[in-house]
Amino acid sequence: MEDKKLKQTIQDKLSHHRVDVPDDLWARVSGALPSPIAWYKRKSTYVAAATLAALVLALWWLYDDTTIAPQDPGHSLYTACNTAEEVISPIELPIIPNVIIAKHVKEATPEPKIQSAEKAPTAIQQAPVVQEVLVAEAAQPQDSSITESSTTCDESLHCCLSDSACRLFNDPTAPCYDDIAINHIKKSGITSDRGSLFFAFHANTSTRNTVVTPYAYRCNENEMTFVHRMPFSMRALLEKRFGRWGVGAGLAYTYMAAEYESSDNVRKGLQQLHYVGVPLYVSYEFARVGKFAFYTAFGGQLDINTAGVQHETDGSIASKYFEDIEFRDELLQLSLQLRVGAAYEIVEHIDIFVEPVVGYYFDNDSKIHSRWQDSQWNTSLGLGIRAWL
Amino acid sequence: MHKEKEQNIIKACMRNDRTAQKALYDHFAPYMMALTLRYVGDADTAQDVVQEAFIKIFGSLHQFTAQGSLGSWVRRITLNAALEFLRSRNVFACIEDDEVMQMPTMNVSVIEKMQTDELMQLIAMLPAGYRTVFNMYAIEGYSHKEIAEQLGIQESSSRSQYIRAKMFLQKKLEKYK
Structure with missing residues (x-):
């Protein structure tokens, strides 16, 4: 009994006892160990260097966002119209957003007059953007011969300048149809009759993989060109590690911007979209050098648009009537993403990372001209922070 | 860690x-x-x-x-x-098999009052054979059989070395008081 107490007392005092170690002992120990492999001989150094080079190339490629210059639909339209009996210069257009220069050509009818800014047309067709403004400004009825809303073709132009579909053909003998199918790129089929404010345009999207098709206009609408910038994402992730593998989820915020311009030069500005998403992914760390980790990840992400705005720039005609149009798309955006990134462990179990992303964005039939909807395959740049267990 | x-x-x-x-x-x-x-x-x-x-x-x-x-x-x-x-250093070769003596009683309360460094110094005073067995049995918690196997000595030798170590420490503790 006494012996047990003695053992317990001594164990309590000594079993975890520590004493100071002389400073030179580590030098002696490390001197006796095999020399470490020089950094330039390590395989991981080359893997890391290759990954960094790939990242730099990817970033360069992502930011070198040279877009396919859209054809100039506005110019084509005016050129076509300029062959009419009267010449309508864009400068002479009424300074009313989205207003239609509707010209009713009748046999033996005196030459129609050109509408001016001061004399707005009596019938303003499909001008939903600023309809109230237009109505207010168009309070002075003018020459009704100019803007009757009937469907009539000026056969010399083969251009229906009315509320019906029309086409501009190179072939002057081509007929004019009131109900012609609009053969256009997928997302440009959004027309004014859907009633949305800023969607009252056909739109072209200038991205890498869309092509502006030969024109088929509704003459009462304008062509809208979107040039998308590369989306930028911030992510906060929580990841469970299993060796080199990991499973993670988190929150993502994405900012997307596009410069838009209407063919009639009325609308011009910057569209900004904000998305919040939930990513779910599997990751694999293929190299680690010190506190740097290089990894790839694959997974899905569900995004929802939280806010959007079209801000007219100072040069746009529409900016005289409004500055911003705010909107929100309630449709969920699902995507599959492949990411390759580099992470730096700032404190234990917490990394910051940068990663180029290649993603496939499923079509959700959104009316918003986001880069994701205008081009299903996309690249973006992501930054973020991740905690791992 | x-x-x-x-x-x-x-x-x-x-x-x-x-x-x-x-x-x-x-x-x-x-x-x-x-x-x-x-x-x-x-x-x-x-x-x-x-x-x-x-x-x-x-x-x-x-x-x-x-x-x-x-x-x-x-x-x-x-x-x-x-x-x-x-x-x-042939420390264990010098340990001979001797008869097991009566276990001496030690004043544990004195050890309890000692500082860790003082206790370390006290143990360091033990002859190498006593010290090794005392450390292995009293602090590391090995049995005399295990100690005997590791040191290549008789189990009874381990036991007697421990008893002698205690007797040695008891004498030192009396002086310490």
């Missing part, structure tokens, strides 16, 4: 990463030094033994299985290094 961090350090040490090896050294060296001092009795010799122990540790990390505790594994290697040193 956190288990996952411990695993990462072990992996890095196996890659001969000096930073990780230094981290492992910083964590365990003070403990290994204290343990070795209890067995070999002087600081200079203890440094040599600790150095040898670290070389063995870094050289055999791949044999360490994550199921066990790294601390226990390090302690076992350090103890073996200390025993190896003592064996090289």
